[in-house]
Amino acid sequence: MEQIQHRHVQVRGVKLHVAEIGSGPKVVLFLHGFPEIWYTWRHQMVAVANKGHRAIAIDFRGYGLSEQPAEPEKATFKDLIDDVVALLDSLSIDKAVLVGKDFGAFPAYVIPALHPQRVSGMITVGVPFMQPDASPVQFHLLPKGFYMSRLKEPGRAEADFGRFDVKTVIRNIYILFSGSELQVAADDQEIMDLVDPATPLPPWFSEEDLAAYASLYEKSGLHFPLQIPYRSRRSSEDFHLTDPKISAPSLLIMEGTHFVQEQFPEQVNQLITSFLDKHGI
Numbered sequence: 573m574e575q576i577q578h579r580h581v582q583v584r585g586v587k588l589h590v591a592e593i594g595s596g597p598k599v600v601l602f603l604h605g606f607p608e609i610w611y612t613w614r615h616q617m618v619a620v621a622n623k624g625h626r627a628i629a630i631d632f633r634g635y636g637l638s639e640q641p642a643e644p645e646k647a648t649f650k651d652l653i654d655d656v657v658a659l660l661d662s663l664s665i666d667k668a669v670l671v672g673k674d675f676g677a678f679p680a681y682v683i684p685a686l687h688p689q690r691v692s693g694m695i696t697v698g699v700p701f702m703q704p705d706a707s708p709v710q711f712h713l714l715p716k717g718f719y720m721s722r723l724k725e726p727g728r729a730e731a732d733f734g735r736f737d738v739k740t741v742i743r744n745i746y747i748l749f750s751g752s753e754l755q756v757a758a759d760d761q762e763i764m765d766l767v768d769p770a771t772p773l774p775p776w777f778s779e780e781d782l783a784a785y786a787s788l789y790e791k792s793g794l795h796f797p798l799q800i801p802y803r804s805r806r807s808s809e810d811f812h813l814t815d816p817k818i819s820a821p822s823l824l825i826m827e828g829t830h831f832v833q834e835q836f837p838e839q840v841n842q843l844i845t846s847f848l849d850k851h852g853i
Contacts, residue, residue: 576617580637583658584651589637590659591629594621598692598853599665600844602629603656605674605698606797607745608831609636609788611781615837616671616844623845628668630659632676634796636788644796649704649806653679653686660690669853671844673697673833675801678704685816692853695823695844697833704806704813719748719755719763723802732762733794739786741794743773746782749830750774776835821851 580587591610600620602613610629617627631638632652641647656679660668669692672680677699684691714721723729733741744767748755757763773782825843828835 575621576614578637581659581662583633583655583662586633586639586641586655588633588639588655588659589631590663591617592627593617594624594626596624596626598625598848599668600625600627600848601656601660601665601668601670602627603652603670603672603676603680604629604632604635605672605676606801607742607785607789607794608674609785611784611788612673612831612834613671616833616841619837619841619845620848623848625848628663630656631788631792632800634792634800636792638792640792640796644799647796647799648804648810649675649678649800650810652800653682653811656683657687657690666690667692669693669695669848671695671697672699674699674830678801678806681818681822682811682813682816684818684820685813686811688819691820693821693823693847693851694818695825695847697825697840698830700824700826701818701822703816704811714754715756717757717759717761719757720802722757722763723798726803729763729798729802730795732764736764737786738789738794739782742785742789743767743782746773746777746831747771750777750835751829774831774835777831781834821847821853823847 576591576593578591581590604612610631613629617629621627634640634644667690670680677696680694680696681701684694744764747767833840
């Protein structure tokens with residue numbers, strides 16, 4: 573991990589934190605989800621760099637070591653998409669393979685539809701392609717205490733998380749999302765209450781990993797990560813997409829838990845590198 577280099581790149585009015593390893597014309601750009609950060613892709617970055625690729629992972633605006641936007645409550649998914657394209661421009665990268673997970677999958681499959689000339693391949697983890705207006709969750713079919721419904725509620729998650737330090741919040745989220753149970757709070761519960769403090773971390777996520785996450789979130793806090801993805805809109809009107817099509821080679825990875833790339837790094841690395849080799853990208 574010490575071979576991964578770090579810097580900030582000015583993009584659309586904010587400085588984005590960029591982690592990078594490897595060199596050459598073949599670029600793989602990793603886009604994290606919630607509650608993740610560039611660090612979630614540490615295993616995959618090293619794997620693709622060892623195969624001769626230039627691996628880049630960012631903290632999205634408002635996350636980790638990237639700057640907060642001036643008006644975070646006005647941020648939308650379009651900002652993330654525009655940031656990625658502007659970052660490619662800033663780094664003089666003509667084309668890249670985009671690897672997106674969770675909400676990071678959204679820019680990973682919208683950018684190939686909007687800017688096909690900038691994308692040589694697309695990999696999404698946990699989230700298949702869908703229209704920008706489509707929701708992956710049918711909220712009306714779920715209990716009202718479902719965690720995503722709670723996180724959408726202005727002020728509620730801030731109050732819930734605010735009872736604990738950042739490290740405890742991240743610990744609880746990793747424990748919650750590493751199981752197969754639906755995360756639903758009762759009327760007299762908050763989401764953080766669903767975790768028994770005595771529950772250990774998943775065996776594949778160390779105390780050192782937790783400390784790395786906590787140090788990054790201590791910088792950014794959790795307010796903006798609640799705005800995107802949970803409280804911002806994503807609409808076809810924002811992108812002028814009427815019938816999006818993707819011609820770039822594509823791969824969908826669906827296995828394990830929410831943190832599959834950390835839980836099963838060797839398997840995910842193999843799927844990604846085999847895909848890159850197969851298509852020569």
